[in-house]
Amino acid sequence: MKILVVDDDEMVRFVLTEKLAESGFSATAACDGRSAVELFHNTLFDAVLLDLKMPGMDGIETLRELRKHDPDIPVIMVTAFGDIATAVEAIKLGAYDFVEKPPQVSRIMLTLKRAIEKATLERKVRDLGKSVEESAALKQAYQKLRELDQAKNTFLSSVSHELRTPLTSIVGYADVSRKKIMKLIPEFSPDNPKNIKILHQVEANLEFLISESERLTGLIESILDLTAMEAGTAEWKWEPLSLSQVIENAAADYSQKLKGKGLEFVVAIDDDLPLIKGDRLRISQVLSHLLSNAVAFTDQGRVALRAKKEKNKILVSVSDTGRGIIASSQGLVFEKFSQLGDALTDKPKGVGLGLPICRLIAGYHGGKIDVESEPGKGSVFTLLLPVEEAMKA
Amino acid sequence: MKDQEQIDRVRALQWLDGDEKMLARIKMIFKRNIPSQVDQLRGFLDAGDKSSTELIAHTIMGSSAMLGASGMCDTAREIERSAIEGDMNSARLSFAGFVDEYEKVMAELAEEGGKL
Numbered sequence: 001m002k003i004l005v006v007d008d009d010e011m012v013r014f015v016l017t018e019k020l021a022e023s024g025f026s027a028t029a030a031c032d033g034r035s036a037v038e039l040f041h042n043t044l045f046d047a048v049l050l051d052l053k054m055p056g057m058d059g060i061e062t063l064r065e066l067r068k069h070d071p072d073i074p075v076i077m078v079t080a081f082g083d084i085a086t087a088v089e090a091i092k093l094g095a096y097d098f099v100e101k102p103p104q105v106s107r108i109m110l111t112l113k114r115a116i117e118k119a120t121l122e123r124k125v126r127d128l129g130k131s132v133e134e135s136a137a138l139k140q141a142y143q144k145l146r147e148l149d150q151a152k153n154t155f156l157s158s159v160s161h162e163l164r165t166p167l168t169s170i171v172g173y174a175d176v177s178r179k180k181i182m183k184l185i186p187e188f189s190p191d192n193p194k195n196i197k198i199l200h201q202v203e204a205n206l207e208f209l210i211s212e213s214e215r216l217t218g219l220i221e222s223i224l225d226l227t228a229m230e231a232g233t234a235e236w237k238w239e240p241l242s243l244s245q246v247i248e249n250a251a252a253d254y255s256q257k258l259k260g261k262g263l264e265f266v267v268a269i270d271d272d273l274p275l276i277k278g279d280r281l282r283i284s285q286v287l288s289h290l291l292s293n294a295v296a297f298t299d300q301g302r303v304a305l306r307a308k309k310e311k312n313k314i315l316v317s318v319s320d321t322g323r324g325i326i327a328s329s330q331g332l333v334f335e336k337f338s339q340l341g342d343a344l345t346d347k348p349k350g351v352g353l354g355l356p357i358c359r360l361i362a363g364y365h366g367g368k369i370d371v372e373s374e375p376g377k378g379s380v381f382t383l384l385l386p387v388e389e390a391m392k393a
Numbered sequence: 394m395k396d397q398e399q400i401d402r403v404r405a406l407q408w409l410d411g412d413e414k415m416l417a418r419i420k421m422i423f424k425r426n427i428p429s430q431v432d433q434l435r436g437f438l439d440a441g442d443k444s445s446t447e448l449i450a451h452t453i454m455g456s457s458a459m460l461g462a463s464g465m466c467d468t469a470r471e472i473e474r475s476a477i478e479g480d481m482n483s484a485r486l487s488f489a490g491f492v493d494e495y496e497k498v499m500a501e502l503a504e505e506g507g508k509l
Contacts, residue, residue, distance in 0.1 A: 010422050010426055014419065014422060053448070054448075080455050101455050104408050104410070105409060105410045179464070
């Protein structure tokens, strides 16, 4: 089995090629993306271990080039501190999995063996498909299998990276803070500006620790929520619901935040909204998420929360004058791990589970959620709740 | 690990599944490569070159993490983070602390030179 190791760090290249050789693989190393692509064109490899962050051609660009040449090659990304945006991008481009640096040799070997096994099986299934005159049913089943496998891989990789990233930061910052304090204690003097500076650094680190811990907690809650809803095991508390009241409460919760950001906040709720049967907390969760997104992505102008009855539907909309979402990404914002930040070609915010959860909640109420947006002008998210359906729930 | 030790041997061996010979060999690569990388980092910081600073700090961070040199890794990470944020003043400020950690690591490697 021939493995291509691509990394700009000689230590990583050395360890991986030596250990691969010890395990019976034939390993070739490349120190950058361009050399890797060149090698790939001249040699048949069975798998690639590819660094994500490299000078010149980075891991993502290299992955694209390699897969142009061989779309089935198993590629495992090696990254120091994987961020979700690049992680998801690489998985979408067909990377099998990620391992973090420093790379633990035994884990890499295991992942590599699994990747090769999977690629071999896929090839066998494909060959089988050919041998039975490319049976349409088999091809269809194979395609479905690939889609399911890809979805599972995307989910698992994204989740594991999202869990590890804040944990790595938490451990790192806690360790740095501990060391700073340990160093400071024997020589501490309140009059020494250097000592005060260190205390401020530790304070900033602790703030970061708290925010990363909160992010992690939020992520875990979102995953549990989403999993339970998808599996149909989530608990629902159906009751006759005054949407006006739920909307007013959400508006009250966000008015300070909007004011604090200097944004105008318009609330317009029709007087004659009928009661529906719904889950108060879940509807509040949807409104809270939509308002939170509006605050996050609007730097100036206005956010509006409106509700009205139209025929047998209640329309609740959250509109903003924010950055908007490019047309090609509007359909993706309700997909798992497709963050709004991505869709706006901006830095990701959140983990990309909020809107998929909102869509599931709307669905459980017999309704739906839509978005209309224009880049640079703003977005309108509309929650439609069919009154009759909701009453039956 | 003793307080004065910069290289966490136990941690480094974890990545290498306990391979002592491999650790000795990566120490040699580290000693050979890192001084020029530190020089490059200094040059990029002086020139205010954000992307090159980010990349070389990232490489140094990876190498020092692999060696178990956590102090050096942490300070390289600070520089990388500042460069990503475009705050080259903070990156330059962190560089002083980084050099301190780097010199301690190199001194420790020089001291145990015979053992390599």
